[in-house]
Amino acid sequence: MMTTAKIEVSKVSELQLKDLYDGFRNPEVIQGFAKLIKEEAKKLEKPINIMEVCGGHTHSIMKFGLPQLLPKNINFIHGPGCPVCIMPKERIDHAYILAELEDTILVTLGDMIKVPGSKGSLQDARAKGADVRFVYSPLDTLKIAQENPDKKIIFFAIGFETTTPMTTSLIDIVIKKGIKNIFFHINHVTVPEVMVELIDSRDEHVDSYNNRIDAFLGPSHVSVITGSKIYEKFPKKYGRPVVVAGFEPVDVMEAILMIVKQFNEGRCELEIEYKRLVSRDGNLKAQALIEKYFEKASLFKWRGLGNVPQSGYKLKSEYAYLDAEKVYAEILPKEEIEDHKLCICGDILRGMAKPQECTIFGTACKPQTPLGSCMVSSEGACAAYYKYGNLI
Amino acid sequence: MNKQITLAMGNGGEENNELISKIFYKAFQNDILEKSEDAAVIHGGELAFSTDSFTVSPLFFPGADIGKLAVCGTCNDLAMMGAKPKYLTCSVIIEEGFSTRDLEKIVRSMKKELEVNGAIVVSGDTKVVPRGSVDKIFINTTGIGEIQKKGISSNNISQEDVILVSRDIGRHGATIFAAREGIELSSTLESDCASLTHQVQALIEAGVNITALRDATRGGVSAVLNEWAKQSNICIEVQEDSIPVSQEVYGICEMLGFEALNLANEGTFVLAVKKEDEQKALEVLHGFENSNNAVTIADVTQQYEQRVILLSSYGTKRFLDTPTGELLPRIC
Numbered sequence: 114m115m116t117t118a119k120i121e122v123s124k125v126s127e128l129q130l131k132d133l134y135d136g137f138r139n140p141e142v143i144q145g146f147a148k149l150i151k152e153e154a155k156k157l158e159k160p161i162n163i164m165e166v167c168g169g170h171t172h173s174i175m176k177f178g179l180p181q182l183l184p185k186n187i188n189f190i191h192g193p194g195c196p197v198c199i200m201p202k203e204r205i206d207h208a209y210i211l212a213e214l215e216d217t218i219l220v221t222l223g224d225m226i227k228v229p230g231s232k233g234s235l236q237d238a239r240a241k242g243a244d245v246r247f248v249y250s251p252l253d254t255l256k257i258a259q260e261n262p263d264k265k266i267i268f269f270a271i272g273f274e275t276t277t278p279m280t281t282s283l284i285d286i287v288i289k290k291g292i293k294n295i296f297f298h299i300n301h302v303t304v305p306e307v308m309v310e311l312i313d314s315r316d317e318h319v320d321s322y323n324n325r326i327d328a329f330l331g332p333s334h335v336s337v338i339t340g341s342k343i344y345e346k347f348p349k350k351y352g353r354p355v356v357v358a359g360f361e362p363v364d365v366m367e368a369i370l371m372i373v374k375q376f377n378e379g380r381c382e383l384e385i386e387y388k389r390l391v392s393r394d395g396n397l398k399a400q401a402l403i404e405k406y407f408e409k410a411s412l413f414k415w416r417g418l419g420n421v422p423q424s425g426y427k428l429k430s431e432y433a434y435l436d437a438e439k440v441y442a443e444i445l446p447k448e449e450i451e452d453h454k455l456c457i458c459g460d461i462l463r464g465m466a467k468p469q470e471c472t473i474f475g476t477a478c479k480p481q482t483p484l485g486s487c488m489v490s491s492e493g494a495c496a497a498y499y500k501y502g503n504l505i
Numbered sequence: 506m507n508k509q510i511t512l513a514m515g516n517g518g519e520e521n522n523e524l525i526s527k528i529f530y531k532a533f534q535n536d537i538l539e540k541s542e543d544a545a546v547i548h549g550g551e552l553a554f555s556t557d558s559f560t561v562s563p564l565f566f567p568g569a570d571i572g573k574l575a576v577c578g579t580c581n582d583l584a585m586m587g588a589k590p591k592y593l594t595c596s597v598i599i600e601e602g603f604s605t606r607d608l609e610k611i612v613r614s615m616k617k618e619l620e621v622n623g624a625i626v627v628s629g630d631t632k633v634v635p636r637g638s639v640d641k642i643f644i645n646t647t648g649i650g651e652i653q654k655k656g657i658s659s660n661n662i663s664q665e666d667v668i669l670v671s672r673d674i675g676r677h678g679a680t681i682f683a684a685r686e687g688i689e690l691s692s693t694l695e696s697d698c699a700s701l702t703h704q705v706q707a708l709i710e711a712g713v714n715i716t717a718l719r720d721a722t723r724g725g726v727s728a729v730l731n732e733w734a735k736q737s738n739i740c741i742e743v744q745e746d747s748i749p750v751s752q753e754v755y756g757i758c759e760m761l762g763f764e765a766l767n768l769a770n771e772g773t774f775v776l777a778v779k780k781e782d783e784q785k786a787l788e789v790l791h792g793f794e795n796s797n798n799a800v801t802i803a804d805v806t807q808q809y810e811q812r813v814i815l816l817s818s819y820g821t822k823r824f825l826d827t828p829t830g831e832l833l834p835r836i837c
Contacts, residue, residue, distance in 0.1 A: 178821025
C-alpha cells in the first residue's frame with residue numbers, strides 16, 4: 114500500500130502544465146468542432162453575429178485565428194469587456210493628477226499604465242517623475258504601503274467582476290488592520306448592465322436601435338465570480354441566447370456550436386460551456402465582500418459608449434475616508450471629455466462597424482498612439498485586428 | 506515621437522527602432538551603421554566591432570548576473586557576425602554606497618566569461634556617481650572580434666534558407682520578470698545567459714553555409730524575425746508548434762499574458778542557413794548542452810513581403826509583429 118501511495122504522489126508532482134491545457138488546444142478537437150459548426154451552420158436561416166463580451170475572449174479568438182475556421186455566416190462582434198479600454202479620459206486624468214502629487218505612490222494593475230488620458234498615460238507621468246507602480250495582485254499594495262509609511266498610496270482599482278473581489282479584499286485588510294496610508298480610486302464596472310446598454314439603450318448618448326448582436330458568448334472569469342445567473346434575463350427578456358465559455362480555443366469552438374444549435378433548434382437559452390469553473394450562483398464569498406464595501410454608482414461613463422446606468426461601483430459612504438475621489442475632491446476635475454470625433458468605437462462595440470471601416474484605424478490610431486477605446490489594449494477589437502490582422 | 510523618453514522606447518521593439526532611427530541614425534548616418542547588424546563589420550571585412558550597455562534588476566538572478574551578462578552580450582554580438590571575440594573594453598558607472606563585495610563578485614563573473622570566450626579586457630573606465638544617479642551599477646562593454654567567416658548578414662536571407670532557433674526560447678525574460686519586485690513568483694527557471702562563441706565557431710568549422718545569425722535579446726525571437734523580414738525583404742512562415750518553449754516559461758506566459766516569442770534571451774540565437782545544410786547545422790548545435798534542443802522553426806517565402814506569419818497546427822495563421830510597448834502583465 115505504501116509503495117502505491119508513493120507512486121501516486123510522484124505522479125502528481127510530475128503533472129505538467131501541458132497536461133492542463135493540451136486537451137483544450139488539441140488540433141484534432143479544434144478541427145472537429147470546426148467541421149461540426151460548418152455542418153450545423155448550413156442549416157442557419159440567416160447569418161448570425163455573436164458578441165464575445167469579454168476582452169479575454171477577443172484576445173483568444175484573434176490569437177488562435179478562430180474566425181478562419183468558421184463559415185462565413187458566423188461573425189464575431191468584439192464586445193466592451195476590456196477594463197482598461199473603456200476607462201474614460203476623465204478618470205485616467207484623475208490617476209495622472211493623483212500620481213503627480215508629492216509623497217504619493219499610485220498603484221494600479223498592469224496594462225492600465227499605458228492608456229492615455231487627456232494629459233498622457235501613467236507611463237508618461239512616470240517618465241516625468243511621478244511614482245507609478247503596477248502590481249499583479251492588489252494585495253501587493255500592502256507591501257508598498259508598509260515600505261513607504263511616510264507616503265500616501267493610492268490604489269487605482271480597475272476591472273470587471275473578476276478583479277473587484279481582489280480590491281475588496283485589500284479594502285477589508287486595510288480596514289481591519291487600521292492601515293492609514295492606503296486610499297482607493299474605484300473604477301470597477303459590471304458586465305450585464307453594459308450588455309443591456311448595447312442592445313436596448315435609447316438615451317441621448319447611445320442608441321442601440323441598429324445593433325446587430327444575435328447572441329452572446331458569456332465571459333469566463335467574470336462568471337466564475339458572479340455565477341451564470343446574471344445572464345438569465347438575456348434569453349428571457351431580450352431574446353438573446355447566452356453561452357458562458359472558457360478562454361481556450363476548444364471552449365470557444367464548443368460554445369459557438371452550442372449557440373448555432375440553439376438557433377437551428379429554435380431555442381433561446383442560457384447555457385454553460387465552462388462547466389469546470391462556472392456555477393449558477395458563483396463565488397458567494399466574493400459577492401459578499403463586494404456587497405459589504407461597494408454600492409452601484411447611478412452612472413459610469415464608458416469610453417466609446419458614454420454613460421451607462423448602474424454599470425459601475427463606488428465605495429459606500431461610510432468608507433468615504435478611504436475614497437480618493439472624496440479625499441481629493443478639490444483637485445480632481447469633474448468636466449466630461451468628449452471621445453475623439455472620428456472614432457467609431459461605439460459602433461464597433463454594437464456590431465454596426467468593423468475596425469477596418471474606421472477612417473483613422475491603423476493611421477492616426479495605432480496601439481502605440483491609441484485614440485479610441487478599442488485600440489488601447491491588446492484585448493480591444495481594433496488592437497487585436499491591428500496586431501493579428503485578418504489573414505485568410 | 507514622445508516629448509519624453511519612456512521605458513517603451515527601450516524595449517527592443519517598434520518604439521525602440523523609432524528612437525534609434527529618428528535620433529541616432531539621423532545624426533550618425535553612414536553606410537556601416539545603416540547595415541543594422543549585431544556588430545559593425547570594419548577594416549575590410551576582417552573585424553567585427555560592437556558595444557552594449559547593461560542594466561538589470563535584480564543584479565544577481567537565477568542562472569547569471571550582470572557581469573556575465575555584460576561579457577556574453579558583447580561577445581555574442583561579435584559571434585553573430587561570424588567573429589571570434591578578442592579584445593573588450595569595460596566601463597562601469599557605480600552608485601555611491603554600492604557593495605564592494607558585490608562589485609568583486611560581478612567582476613569575477615566577467616573574468617570567468619572572458620575566459621570562456623578567449624577574450625581579454627584591454628581598457629576600462631570607472632565612474633562613481635551620487636546615490637540615486639544610477640540604479641546600483643551600469644556596465645558598458647565594447648568588443649573587437651576577428652571575423653572567421655565573411656559575408657554573414659541579415660540583409661541576404663532568401664528562399665534558399667531555412668530558419669533555426671538554437672534552443673528553447675524566452676528563459677531570460679521570464680526569469681527576470683518572475684524575479685522582479687511586485688511579481689511574487691517562485692520557479693526553478695534559470696536565465697539562458699551564455700556565450701555563443703563556441704557554437705558559432707563549430708558551425709563555421711563544420712562548413713555550414715550560414716546566411717545570417719542573430720541573438721534574440723530584447724524583443725525576443727519576434728523582433729529578430731521581423732527585422733530579418735524587413736532587412737532581407739522576405740516573408741518568414743513560422744510553424745507555431747515547432748517553437749521550443751519550456752514548461753516554466755510557458756506557464757509564466759500563460760499566467761501573465763505574455764508571448765514567449767516576445768521575451769528576451771541572452772544565450773539563444775536564430776540562424777538562417779542554406780536548406781541543404783539544415784541537418785548539418787542541427788547536428789553541430791545538438792553537440793552543445795546549451796543548444797541540444799535546436800530546431801528548425803520557419804521557412805522563407807515571398808507570400809507577404811516583409812511580414813512574419815505564424816501557422817497554427819490546426820490550420821489558422823496570423824501575423825507576428827514586432828513587440829510594442831513596455832512588457833506589462835494583462836489584467837485578466
